[in-house]
């Protein structure tokens with residue numbers, strides 16, 4: 087059976103893929119992307135980021151995001167919004183850091199509220215097609231300290247309150263997430279996120295989930311994923327794997343592909359085992375459009391479909407991860 091079918095049989099809400107707009111010109115690519123038996127959810131990997139959505143103050147551009155949401159809507163797929171607040175791919179006018187505390191709060195509210203509100207209804211649906219938002223992305227360093235972004239430097243921690251409240255006001259039905267990498271297993275960064283989420287919930291700040299990106303390395307999948315997901319769930323939030331890929335050093339060999347199959351199975355099985363891990367998104371589905379080779383020299387082949395859109399052993403790893411052991 088296929089990946090989304092198996093995810094649903096495992097009691098999950100979806101299995102999905104990220105997609106970037108330029109790839110939509112590739113017909114064979116789109117044919118597989120819109121195959122709902124494998125993917126019932128899409129995440130736009132670039133076009134809902136601040137530099138694209140609000141490149142200048144008060145100038146909003148929803149074109150790329152709309153294109154993906156409409157495609158998903160036509161195909162009965164859900165969408166994860168990515169992202170209200172991130173220090174990277176941020177518009178230069180915000181990054182310059184020339185706003186005082188009160189003004190930056192207004193800017194954050196305006197940005198997140200208008201984007202989340204737009205996708206709640208303005209693209210032609212009665213009900214939100216967006217099921218969840220990465221409201222805050224990558225707010226922590228790997229050692230668990232807060233990342234010193236323009237948002238942190240100007241507002242301290244109060245930006246969390248503002249941006250989550252803005253998202254909730256704009257779309258009360260969407261699940262609101264904090265999202266980060268190196269959050270798969272137990273460790274200082276997961277501890278820090280758990281502590282923040284606990285504090286936000288105690289203070290009544292609306293947060294519904296923890297997004298674990300899952301940018302992993304072949305043969306180095308953490309052994310404490312299940313335990314970590316369960317302690318996140320015990321905080322009273324849901325958990326999602328939001329950007330899964332497992333990269334390897336090139337060239338590809340049959341042994342590495344077999345290891346990758348096992349690694350994917352391990353990650354998926356951990357999500358399967360935790361009731362409140364509600365779904366998994368891979369960070370695009372084919373090596374043809376993976377971000378990895380552009381970022382890590384000599385590495386790649388991180389996804390379950392190869393560059394010719396053929397399924398790799400990793401596909402079967404995901405499938406068996408969804409099945410009971």
Ligand code: G3I
Nearest residue numbers: 106131132168174175223224267299301329369376377381
């Ligand atoms: O759009 C320009 C294009 O006009 C230009 O010609 C070209 C030349 O470099 O660059 C294009 O922009 C690139 C953009 O992707 C769109 O393809 C940027 O250089 C490139 O840096 C950017 O990379 C994205 C990366 O985030 C940036 O941080 C990746 O596609 C995207 O997959 C990646 O996604 C992030 C998540 O948002 C957050 N978690 C980590 C994940 C992987 O880095």
